[in-house]
Amino acid sequence: MLKRIEDWNYYELLSVERTASQDEIWEAYQAALATYRDGSLAVYGLVAEAERGLILERIQEGFQTLRDPKKRQDYDLALLRRAAYFPPKAPFRKSVGKLEIEDAPPKKTWRDRLRRIFSRNP
Numbered sequence: 001m002l003k004r005i006e007d008w009n010y011y012e013l014l015s016v017e018r019t020a021s022q023d024e025i026w027e028a029y030q031a032a033l034a035t036y037r038d039g040s041l042a043v044y045g046l047v048a049e050a051e052r053g054l055i056l057e058r059i060q061e062g063f064q065t066l067r068d069p070k071k072r073q074d075y076d077l078a079l080l081r082r083a084a085y086f087p088p089k090a091p092f093r094k095s096v097g098k099l100e101i102e103d104a105p106p107k108k109t110w111r112d113r114l115r116r117i118f119s120r121n122p
Helices: 009-016 022-036 049-067 069-082 110-118
Strands: none
Touching: 009 022, 009 049, 022 049, 049 069
């Protein structure tokens, strides 16, 4: 079930974690504005014009709240009073290491098995 835009908290709206720095919040704000601006292909046909306007208003409210340390602290306390905090889970695996794939052992065919059975060398 999808959440309504009004139910998103500012961190979800800007796609940042609660521990995000001011620079991360600024970058997320710019990305959100680019996503929901007029004529954006990211939301073309997915969001009605009225919904897009509501989302842009909420993005602006979220940025204004999260960029001010005092307002952000008050907002965080209000969120904690309402519900428990569960950190967001990554939709994909984040890794800095190289993924190494080992080759699978070659599949033995029935001919290989027969050769092994009837060969003179064990």
